[in-house]
Amino acid sequence: MSYDVYDSECPARAVLDHVGDKWALLVLHRLSQGSTRFNALRRDIPGLSQKVMSQVLKRLERDGLINRQAFPTVPVTVEYSLTGLGECLTANVGPLLRWAEANMEQIKAAQSAYDARVVEAA
Amino acid sequence: MSYDVYDSECPARAVLDHVGDKWALLVLHRLSQGSTRFNALRRDIPGLSQKVMSQVLKRLERDGLINRQAFPTVPVTVEYSLTGLGECLTANVGPLLRWAEANMEQIKAAQSAYDARVVEAA
DNA sequence: ATAGTTGGTTACTAATAGAAACTAGATGAC
DNA sequence: GTCATCTAGTTTCTATTAGTAACCAACTAT
Numbered sequence A, B: 001m002s003y004d005v006y007d008s009e010c011p012a013r014a015v016l017d018h019v020g021d022k023w024a025l026l027v028l029h030r031l032s033q034g035s036t037r038f039n040a041l042r043r044d045i046p047g048l049s050q051k052v053m054s055q056v057l058k059r060l061e062r063d064g065l066i067n068r069q070a071f072p073t074v075p076v077t078v079e080y081s082l083t084g085l086g087e088c089l090t091a092n093v094g095p096l097l098r099w100a101e102a103n104m105e106q107i108k109a110a111q112s113a114y115d116a117r118v119v120e121a122a
Numbered sequence C: 001a002t003a004g005t006t007g008g009t010t011a012c013t014a015a016t017a018g019a020a021a022c023t024a025g026a027t028g029a030c
Numbered sequence D: 001g002t003c004a005t006c007t008a009g010t011t012t013c014t015a016t017t018a019g020t021a022a023c024c025a026a027c028t029a030t
Helices: A010-020 A022-031 A039-045 A050-062 A084-100 A104-121 B011-019 B021-031 B037-042 B050-062 B084-102 B104-121
Strands: A066-071 A076-081 B066-071 B077-082
Touching: A010 A022, A010 B021, A010 B084, A022 A039, A022 A050, A022 A066, A022 A076, A022 A084, A022 B011, A039 A050, A039 A076, A050 A066, A050 B104, A076 A084, A084 A104, A084 B011, A084 B084, A084 B104, A104 B050, A104 B084, B011 B021, B011 B084, B021 B037, B021 B050, B021 B066, B021 B084, B037 B050, B037 B077, B050 B066, B077 B084, B084 B104
Parallel strands: none
Antiparallel strands: A066 A076, B066 B077
């Protein structure tokens, strides 16, 4: 059976909803650098609130992209890591992030030019 | 000057907000297959409303990823196409969509297993 | 006349994102 | 003793966004 992301009934659309998410992309990329605990992840990704992070982690775990492992320490520590499937995905996410970093100057220039055009038209 | 997507003040974060968007990914991928008009794009991507599409296209145009060209036909037709920058980006988006399509079976299995575990725990 | 085409915008509502406070159970500082 | 801090979250509330449906102008074909 094959899937087509353009089909709105396709379950791949649901996955794209998770993968095509700024926080999920950042979390996956961070985990590709090694297993990380909840709060460490939060410190590494400023701006991501505890609530949203907990939601993102649950979705990614449900999709089989990350593992959640709780250790009975005091206080309990929880470690998140990529599954094989997740690793396979992050191989495709890395280039996207590197592209964003590498092409920022061009994008900022395009935005300024666009804004100037809009102001002129108004 | 270099950028770091983990920095919440980094403008690359703003771009990631646009790129890390399910509709933007689909639109960019569709345009990588050739220039397309507004309504044709809408027909090709079922589930994407006119309002959201118009917003997505404006953001992508502002970021310098797509061109908007209006022809003075009757009624006016508008053609959207990738810029050089956009083409460069979609080279990284394609693999992501293909990954989603290729790994759906595994993801669905993971979701079922997760849901079964959650029900059992409840 | 009426329906259909083009590319949008507007108004309204439902869902989500985000900020801030709170939980519990144990440890360390004063 | 008690106050602050660590852990990993949850809860509550509000602000933003996503989505649905209707509407717009200008024109064509029936």
